[in-house]
Amino acid sequence: MPVKLVIEASKSRSGLHAERKIAFIVGEKGEIVEARGSGEPVKPVYSIGEAKMITVNITPKQLAVQVRLVKGLRDRVKGYIALYDYMGREVYRVVIRKRKLKPSRGDRRYHKIIESIVEKITLAKYLRKYKI
Numbered sequence: 001m002p003v004k005l006v007i008e009a010s011k012s013r014s015g016l017h018a019e020r021k022i023a024f025i026v027g028e029k030g031e032i033v034e035a036r037g038s039g040e041p042v043k044p045v046y047s048i049g050e051a052k053m054i055t056v057n058i059t060p061k062q063l064a065v066q067v068r069l070v071k072g073l074r075d076r077v078k079g080y081i082a083l084y085d086y087m088g089r090e091v092y093r094v095v096i097r098k099r100k101l102k103p104s105r106g107d108r109r110y111h112k113i114i115e116s117i118v119e120k121i122t123l124a125k126y127l128r129k130y131k132i
Helices: 108-120
Strands: 002-011 018-026 032-034 040-042 048-057 063-071 077-084 090-097 100-106
Touching (some): 002 063, 063 108, 100 108
Antiparallel strands (some): 002 018, 002 048, 018 063, 090 100
């Protein structure tokens, strides 16, 4: 069953706020690959930039990851990282607020995958604490 993910890079007219959505596929052995492909264009959050929705087909042993980050004043970053199974159900979600990464809902055994994604996208320099 296909999973729909959004890829976006947009910013406000003033340039003070920016939205970034990234999609990844986590393989059977834990390898992380950025999800790419042609998709249908969707409306971005901010006026400058573009967004598209892609559809990925994954096997039962793979996971799809949606990362949403919003940068505000003073380079403050907030957002979430969500993991989806092959049916499109959300299995784990962490939120990023006040420079902390906190589990929100789902099964916490997936937290190692979240930590490797944070390292891959170099988000750790914006975080003060990982809360497990």
